[in-house]
Structures are given as structure tokens and as C-alpha cells.
Amino acid sequence: MIPEEFGMPALASRAPRKPVFRDRVNKARFIAKSGACNLAHKNIREQGRFLQDVFTTLVDLKWRFTIVIFTMTFLCSWLLFAMVWWLVAFGHGDLDHTRLSSIEQCVTNVKSFTSAFLFSIEVQVTIGFGGRMITEQCPIAITVLILQNIAGLIINAVMLGCIFMKTAQSHRRAETLIFSRQACIAVRNNRLCFMIRVGDLRKSMIINAAVRLQVVRKTTTPEGEVIPIHQIDIQSESAVASNSIFLLAPLIICHTIDKDSPLYDLSAMELQCSDLEVIVILEGVVETTGITTQARTSYVTEEIQWGHRFVPIVTEEEGVYSVDYSKFGNTVKIPTPSCSARELDEKPSILIQTMQKSELSHQNSLRKRNSMRRNNSMRKSNSMQRNNLSLAVPKVQFFTPEGGQNVAVT
Numbered sequence: 001m002i003p004e005e006f007g008m009p010a011l012a013s014r015a016p017r018k019p020v021f022r023d024r025v026n027k028a029r030f031i032a033k034s035g036a037c038n039l040a041h042k043n044i045r046e047q048g049r050f051l052q053d054v055f056t057t058l059v060d061l062k063w064r065f066t067i068v069i070f071t072m073t074f075l076c077s078w079l080l081f082a083m084v085w086w087l088v089a090f091g092h093g094d095l096d097h098t099r100l101s102s103i104e105q106c107v108t109n110v111k112s113f114t115s116a117f118l119f120s121i122e123v124q125v126t127i128g129f130g131g132r133m134i135t136e137q138c139p140i141a142i143t144v145l146i147l148q149n150i151a152g153l154i155i156n157a158v159m160l161g162c163i164f165m166k167t168a169q170s171h172r173r174a175e176t177l178i179f180s181r182q183a184c185i186a187v188r189n190n191r192l193c194f195m196i197r198v199g200d201l202r203k204s205m206i207i208n209a210a211v212r213l214q215v216v217r218k219t220t221t222p223e224g225e226v227i228p229i230h231q232i233d234i235q236s237e238s239a240v241a242s243n244s245i246f247l248l249a250p251l252i253i254c255h256t257i258d259k260d261s262p263l264y265d266l267s268a269m270e271l272q273c274s275d276l277e278v279i280v281i282l283e284g285v286v287e288t289t290g291i292t293t294q295a296r297t298s299y300v301t302e303e304i305q306w307g308h309r310f311v312p313i314v315t316e317e318e319g320v321y322s323v324d325y326s327k328f329g330n331t332v333k334i335p336t337p338s339c340s341a342r343e344l345d346e347k348p349s350i351l352i353q354t355m356q357k358s359e360l361s362h363q364n365s366l367r368k369r370n371s372m373r374r375n376n377s378m379r380k381s382n383s384m385q386r387n388n389l390s391l392a393v394p395k396v397q398f399f400t401p402e403g404g405q406n407v408a409v410t
Contacts, residue, residue, distance in 0.1 A: 031279050055162065081124065089105070177282055177293075182331060193254045204287045266340055
């Protein structure tokens with residue numbers, strides 16, 4: 001008879017729960033590694049809302065469209081006022097040079113539409129070659145001159161402001177804010193922690209830098225509502241201690257996986273099967289320009305290494321702290337329980353057993369290494385002794401005169 005505790009139902013109840021693997025081939029990430037939002041806006045019916053904020057729309061356009069709009073705006077304004085100047089000259093009779101003298105004309109030396117176009121450029125750009133000018137004979141010409149100057153100033157302000165904002169956009173500064181390609185989960189201060197590394201390549205600092213972490217995953221409410229992008233804020237040690245971080249050298253941002261963390265119930269195997277994404281947002285003020293900048297990245301489950309931590313990259317060399325960015329994303333494997341943080345809180349002995357096993361394995365490896373070194377040293381010493389004996393005691397042969405056998409003496 002098989003005891004009841006070894007029966008199939010009892011064994012099945014004690015067996016570890018295996019996660020159900022899901023197909024992740026078509027899974028799209030919400031934030032790309034470069035920080036770009038992987039989101040497509042479709043079926044927008046109220047397109048006129050973009051025209052209500054023309055300046056922001058122009059700034060958000062790509063450079064090729066901005067250059068085309070910049071050129072066409074000035075060209076169209078010059079052509080429009082060239083037509084107005086030509087009509088003024090035509091209405092006043094300036095095109096008939098036999099009837100009016102240069103003093104009686106509204107605009108001197110405007111003989112055709114080409115000369116009217118050149119005069120329009122001179123007025124709006126304030127070049128002033130001196131060959132064409134308005135006179136006091138025509139008040140409407142003075143009015144057109146004032147209107148074109150005002151329109152030209154408005155166009156210059158909008159277009160040049162747009163170009164300046166595009167060249168000084170905040171995301172350009174974010175190009176030198178880097179994140180580690182991988183995230184790590186390991187034991188830190190006897191707690192499971194989620195860790196990433198951030199750094200700034202420039203010497204000019206980011207003032208009031210702050211890091212925010214969010215977990216994005218698909219969830220279903222108890223009422224059956226499916227939320228495809230459910231954003232959950234998680235706290236980091238730097239955010240809890242103060243409102244900002246001092247990003248002088250690369251820092252490790254650590255999130256302690258506690259009971260309030262969405263990673264609390266995930267083990268190492270369940271993490272690889274889960275459908276979540278950790279978004280990291282770094283915000284701050286650029287020291288040189290005073291513009292607020294933001295850098296973003298994300299980590300999917302394939303980019304989270306369980307049981308690893310980042311290697312140190314800051315060293316002191318000749319009184320100066322040196323940062324080796326070639327090791328920025330390097331990690332090293334450390335002993336870490338594969339259970340979830342909940343199980344680790346419920347059974348603290350798991351961490352003690354894991355550390356004891358790692359210590360025993362480390363001692364065994366040291367013993368094996370030392371024994372191998374001793375064996376190698378003994379082999380080398382024995383081989384050296386044999387070589388010394390063979391060199392120190394040569395063999396001597398004696399020959400008998402009667403032609404007998406040779407006698408060798410060592």
C-alpha cells in the first residue's frame with residue numbers, strides 16, 4: 001500500500017505551480033529603447049484642432065516639411081505684395097512712362113511685374129538698393145508699405161521662432177542621457193530589488209533630475225473590463241529619499257520589490273512568461289539652456305536578468321574619479337533565490353539557504369582551485385628534480401681490452 005502523503009493528489013498539491021506560456025511573437029512594446037512612443041493615432045476626425053495651435057504643429061513637423069513651409073511662406077508673401085504693388089502702379093498710371101514723370105509716380109522705376117516683385121522683396125527684407133522707392137504722391141502706397149512691414153515682421157517672428165524651437169528641442173539633450181540595455185533583479189539589503197543604471201555623457205549637469213518607474217501591462221478588472229495599457233507607478237529608492245537625484249556619475253536606480261510592487265508575486269520563471277513592460281522616465285532641467293528635458297526607455301521581460309547585478313565602473317585614479325563607460329551595461333551573476341518576493345517574505349530561510357549554498361560552492365571552488373595549483377606545482381617540482389638528476393649524474397662506459405662486455409658506471 002502507498003502512503004497517503006505519497007499519493008498522486010498529495011504530490012500534485014505540493015508540486016510547484018508552473019506558469020502558462022503565452023505566445024509573445026506579436027507583442028509590441030509601448031516605449032521603444034530609444035524612448036519613442038510606439039503608438040499610432042488613427043481615425044482622427046477633428047483635424048482642425050491641429051490648426052488651432054499652428055506654432056506647435058509647425059514645430060512638431062519634420063525638418064523637410066518645415067523647410068518647405070519656411071520657403072513657401074516668404075515666397076508667397078513676396079508674390080502677394082508684388083501683385084499689390086503692381087496693381088497700385090497700374091491704377092495710378094505709373095506703367096505709362098510717357099504720361100507721368102518719376103516725381104508724380106507712386107513707386108519709381110516699377111515698369112513691370114518683375115520690378116514690382118523686386119520692390120516687394122526690398123520692402124519686406126529691408127534691403128534697400130535705392131533704385132525703386134515710393135513717393136508722397138500716393139497715400140495708398142504708404143498704406144501698403146506699412147501693411148507689408150507688419151506682415152513681414154509677423155512672418156519673421158513665427159518662422160524664426162519655429163526654427164529656433166526645432167533646433168533647441170529638449171529631446172536633443174536626451175541623446176546624451178543613457179540607460180543600461182538590461183535591467184537586473186537581485187538581492188540588495190536582504191530584499192529583492194529591480195535595478196537599472198542611468199548616466200549622463202555631458203559635463204553640463206541635469207538640474208533637479210528625477211526618475212519615475214511605471215509598469216505597463218494588460219489587466220482585466222473583476223467586472224470583466226479589459227485594460228490593454230494599465231500604467232502602475234512604482235517607487236524607487238532615490239525618489240523616496242528625495243525629490244531629485246544628483247546625476248554627476250552613473251547611478252543605479254533601485255526599486256525594492258515589496259508588497260506594494262506589481263512585481264511582488266512574480267518568480268524568475270513567471271517573470272519570463274508575464275506580459276509586462278517597465279518604463280523608465282528621467283526628467284530634469286538642462287543646466288546650459290534652462291529647458292526641461294525628458295529621456296525614456298523601457299524593459300520587457302526578455303531584457304530583465306534575474307540574479308545579476310551591475311559591475312562597478314567608477315574608480316579613483318590619481319585623485320580623480322574615472323568612469324569606464326565600456327562597462328556601463330556589464331553585469332555579474334550573483335546567488336539569488338528564484339522565488340517571488342512574497343515567498344521570500346513568507347519564508348526568510350530561503351535566502352539563508354541560498355547564501356549558504358553559494359558560500360559552500362564558493363569554498364568548494366576555492367578548494368578545487370588550490371588543489372589544482374598544488375598539483376601543478378608538485379608536478380613542476382618533480383619534473384625539475386628529474387631534469388636536475390639527469391644533468392648532474394652522467395653515465396660513463398668502460399671498454400675491456402679483451403673485447404668483453406662494456407661496463408656502464410653511473
